[in-house]
Amino acid sequence: MRRALDEHSAAEIVRLLRRMVPHLDQMSIGNMAGLAQSTVSRIEAGRSLGMERSLQALEALGASTGHRSVEYVSSDGMQARDSSLGQLPGGGVSHPSRTGPLREARTGTTPERVSRPAGLRPHIERAFAQETVTIDFAGFSGETLHGALQEPLDLVREGRMSPQSIHIRILVPDLSDPVGLPVRADTREDDPQVRARMRRIMHRHTQGVEDVVRELEHLGIVPEARVEIRVYRSVPMFKIYIINGKEVFFGYYPVKENVVLLGHEKIEIHDLMGRDSTLFRYIDDGNPLSIESQYVNQTKMWFTSIWDFFSKEPAE
DSSP: OOOHHTTTTTTHHHHHHHSSSSOOOHHHHHHHHHHHHHHHHHTTTTOOOHHHHHHHHHHHTTSSSSOOOOOETTSSEEEEEEEOOOTTTGSSSOOTTTTTSSSEOOOTTTOOOEEEGGGGGGHHHHTTSEEEEEEEEEESSSSSHHHHHHHHHHHHHHSSSOSSSSEEEEEEOOOSSOOOEETTTTTTTTOOOHHHHHHHHHHHHHHHHHHHHHHHHHHHHHHHEEEEEEEEESOSSSEEEEETTTTEEEEEEEEEEEEEETTEEEEEEEEEGGGGGGGEEEEOOOOOOOOSHHHHHHHHHHHHHHHHHHEEEEOO
């Protein structure tokens, strides 16, 4: 295993994991590494993922320094341990689904963590295996949502998934007026050019989601597919994903200095960096008294209240 890690052989890492742990399937590996099952399938088959995605997959599978011991428990109770797996769960979900066939040994009821946006993808992909898909997103630009939706929407287009209804609601800030963030780093004041840049980024990703989803209905692939986009007058300091009304992913936006190009000039700004967010996963387990179920229900209530009473359709 260590040689496979050192040689950056993603296919060999997957094959060794399958050999080490009985009944370990591709979905379980995807859960641990924050990769979609279809991505794991392509890795194991030796198919090219492209340079950027290959590097992401290798990092998720542990091809990096800082190896640590990880224990796995299969569905039949058999255990396997390998001290060379490094950051295998660290590339995605640090605590895989407690109901799946494979899970990392864990204690307590601490919410699961997704240490990078890529870890969101397998959960969204599983949501698209249902007949009805609902996703509510509240955040800044929708960039991570756009990226996480691309693969499952491609699977729907190819006929490998067949939901009958897709409904996505996107709640983003209204940037038509001055805001507290993002701002110029030198003055810490609002800059219309900085805001205009963020509006372009937001429009590109939110409209990208809407165009692809609506096309599925237009082509007759999905009977009902719609995306609603609304804005509200507040700068979000966190992002929320509510998936099929049962799962919530929550993460804070760290504020960092970022150098951006405005026209021909490079400017330092204080920016909300969604790519650096750690996402925490909460699941409605059906017990109204459990912390996770209460968190999911309160998050849904918050989203609905902002959507119904405080948001509006974006200006053209």
